[in-house]
Amino acid sequence: ETGVTQSPTHLIKTRGQQVTLRCSSQSGHNTVSWYQQALGQGPQFIFQYYREEENGRGNFPPRFSGLQFPNYSSELNVNALELDDSALYLCASSLWGRRAGDEQYFGPGTRLTVT
Amino acid sequence: GEDVEQSLFLSVREGDSSVINCTYTDSSSTYLYWYKQEPGAGLQLLTYIFSNMDMKQDQRLTVLLNKKDKHLSLRIADTQTGDSAIYFCAESYMDSNYQLIWGAGTKLIIKP
Numbered sequence: 001e002t003g004v005t006q007s008p009t010h011l012i013k014t015r016g017q018q019v020t021l022r023c024s025s026q027s028g029h030n031t032v033s034w035y036q037q038a039l040g041q042g043p044q045f046i047f048q049y050y051r052e053e054e055n056g057r058g059n060f061p062p063r064f065s066g067l068q069f070p071n072y073s074s075e076l077n078v079n080a081l082e083l084d085d086s087a088l089y090l091c092a093s094s095l096w097g098r099r100a101g102d103e104q105y106f107g108p109g110t111r112l113t114v115t
Numbered sequence: 116g117e118d119v120e121q122s123l124f125l126s127v128r129e130g131d132s133s134v135i136n137c138t139y140t141d142s143s144s145t146y147l148y149w150y151k152q153e154p155g156a157g158l159q160l161l162t163y164i165f166s167n168m169d170m171k172q173d174q175r176l177t178v179l180l181n182k183k184d185k186h187l188s189l190r191i192a193d194t195q196t197g198d199s200a201i202y203f204c205a206e207s208y209m210d211s212n213y214q215l216i217w218g219a220g221t222k223l224i225i226k227p
Binding site for chain 2: 004045056090092104106107109
């Protein structure tokens with residue numbers, strides 16, 4: 001059984017650029033959630049994907065978008081990067097319909113720095 | 116409204132008990148969680164409690180829930196240096212499809 005993996009580990013981008021972050025779910029999990037964790041803050045829910053469709057979204061603008069693939073891996077895309085997008089981006093995989101917390105497994109995150 | 120609040124720092128001596136506190140505002144919360152985050156590592160679920168429970172114990176960890184005051188606490192007995200981390204309180208409720216709402220985290224500092 002493999003855990004949740006994310007790539008890249010670190011990334012530096014310039015304001016206005018676009019970025020794609022990747023996540024591979026834990027084996028057997030069909031749901032992926034993305035979170036943004038700014039320095040010194042708790043994670044903020046961005047959105048969740050199930051069956052390749054967005055299912056629930058937090059208070060993030062449309063320039064944050066995602067994809068889920070048939071193998072349940074996922075991407076987070078952010079367009080027109082802003083300085084405030086600098087954060088740790090976490091993905092978490094789970095099985096649809098289960099309680100979020102006890103069956104949600106987090107990856108180590110991607111640290112994005114926007115200059 | 117959804118809001119989870121925690122103190123930012125807690126300093127304890129090695130071997131003492133640590134008590135990390137959290138308050139939440141959404142009375143429809145179904146599950147409340149404690150996560151641990153160490154530098155460079157992902158979030159690790161420590162324990163959780165269902166909202167109809169008052170207490171849950173798991174080895175060195177004790178969770179207490181006061182629904183009337185919307186107060187959750189995590190007690191770590193015999194605190195060790197390896198317990199140094201940031202501890203997050205989070206809540207979820209069915210109406211939000213169990214999305215997690217997080218506190219800002221409490222940094223636990225262990226003094227020798």
